[in-house]
Amino acid sequence: EPEVTQTPSHQVTQMGQEVILRCVPISNHLYFYWYRQILGQKVEFLVSFYNNEISEKSEIFDDQFSVERPDGSNFTLKIRSTKLEDSAMYFCASGPDRNTEAFFGQGTRLTVV
Amino acid sequence: GQNIDQPTEMTATEGAIVQINCTYQTSGFNGLFWYQQHAGEAPTFLSYNVLDGLEEKGRFSSFLSRSKGYSYLLLKELQMKDSASYLCAVRVMDTGRRALTFGSGTRLQVQP
Numbered sequence: 001e002p003e004v005t006q007t008p009s010h011q012v013t014q015m016g017q018e019v020i021l022r023c024v025p026i027s028n029h030l031y032f033y034w035y036r037q038i039l040g041q042k043v044e045f046l047v048s049f050y051n052n053e054i055s056e057k058s059e060i061f062d063d064q065f066s067v068e069r070p071d072g073s074n075f076t077l078k079i080r081s082t083k084l085e086d087s088a089m090y091f092c093a094s095g096p097d098r099n100t101e102a103f104f105g106q107g108t109r110l111t112v113v
Numbered sequence: 114g115q116n117i118d119q120p121t122e123m124t125a126t127e128g129a130i131v132q133i134n135c136t137y138q139t140s141g142f143n144g145l146f147w148y149q150q151h152a153g154e155a156p157t158f159l160s161y162n163v164l165d166g167l168e169e170k171g172r173f174s175s176f177l178s179r180s181k182g183y184s185y186l187l188l189k190e191l192q193m194k195d196s197a198s199y200l201c202a203v204r205v206m207d208t209g210r211r212a213l214t215f216g217s218g219t220r221l222q223v224q225p
Contacts (some may be wrong), residue, residue, distance in 0.1 A: 033212060043156060043200065043215040056212055091155055101146055102213065104155040 002026045004105035006092050012111045013082055021077045021108045023092030032075045033093040033102055034067065036060070043091070049075065050098070082112045115139040117216035119201050124222045125191055133186045133219045135201035143206040146213060147175050147186045150198045159186065159199075188221075196223045 005024045013019050025032050034046040047057040047067055054067065064080045075094075079086055089109050093102035116138045125131040137145070144163040148156035160168055162177035162184060174187040186199055198218040205214065 042217045043150075043202075045212040045214065048212050058212075099144070101158040101161055103158065104148075106155050 004092055004094055004103055006090075006105040006108050008108060009106065010109045010111070012113060015084055015112055016081050019079050019082055019110065021079075021090050021092075021110070023075045023077070023105055024073050025075055025092065025094030026096075026103060027073070029094035029096050029103075031055075031095045031098055031102070032069070033095075034077045035091045035093060035104075036088040037091065037107075038085075038088040046077070046090075079110075082110075084112050086110060087112045115203060115205055115214045117201055117203060117214065119199075119216045119219045121217070122220045122222070124224060125188075127191055127193060127223055127225050129191050130187065130189050131191060131221065133188070133199050133201075133221065135184045135186070135216060137182050137184075137201070137203050137216075139182075139203055139205045139214075141206040142179060142182075142203060144204040145175075145177055145184050146202045146204070147173075147184075148200040148202060148215075150200055150218065152197075156200055191223050193223050193225070196221060 007022045032049040035043050037043045045058045047061045048055045066078045068076050089107045091107045092105045095102045119135045146161050147159040149159050150156045160175035162175050167176045172189045177184045198220045200218045201216040202213040
């Protein structure tokens with residue numbers, strides 16, 4: 001069964017450093033998403049991406065965040081200067097169209113120290 | 114904005130039936146989703162309702178009443194592996210926004 005894959009599974013970084021979280025969405029999906037979940041809290045939407053551009057973003061997705069689809073398979077989330085409060089599980093998701101469910105990857109646990 | 118409420122925790126017995134409720138207040142409602150999330154894992158899609166009524170899928174059923182802003186997830190013949198958090202999420206179509214807004218989740222503990 002096709003799945004969304006994310007790497008790395010766990011990333012530890014120092015405050016102020018840049019991190020890139022990588023995702024390979026399901027191959028025939030057109031809509032891509034990043035969500036995050038701070039430990040013990042709800043899943044929060046960050047950004048959605050369609051047709052090589054951001055289609056919507058939340059208040060959380062400020063200038064320190066960016067997304068890119070550098071080739072036909074990868075979808076990345078970059079955090080330019082990490083803060084302690086960026087520590088969370090980051091989930092990539094993809095969907096075949098905008099009206100159906102999103103399939104989530106296993107997540108990258110980001111720890112900022 | 115959107116507001117989604119669901120109970121924080123529930124406990125049920127193996128083999129029993131449990132109903133997890135979700136109420137929401139939104140504008141431009143465009144569908145309600147239920148996801149299952151085991152601790153430390155990704156959310157897994159369970160069901161999707163956009164029209165009123167009951168959707169059944171094996172041991173899991175989901176109900177929606179749009180006029181009441183209410184949904185429930187029904188789990189039958191509970192198994193120990195059903196111990197997880199159950200996330201209610203809505204899709205709203207105002208200003209073109211289509212991403213999901215999640216509730217805080219209901220942590221279900223299934224006991225022998």
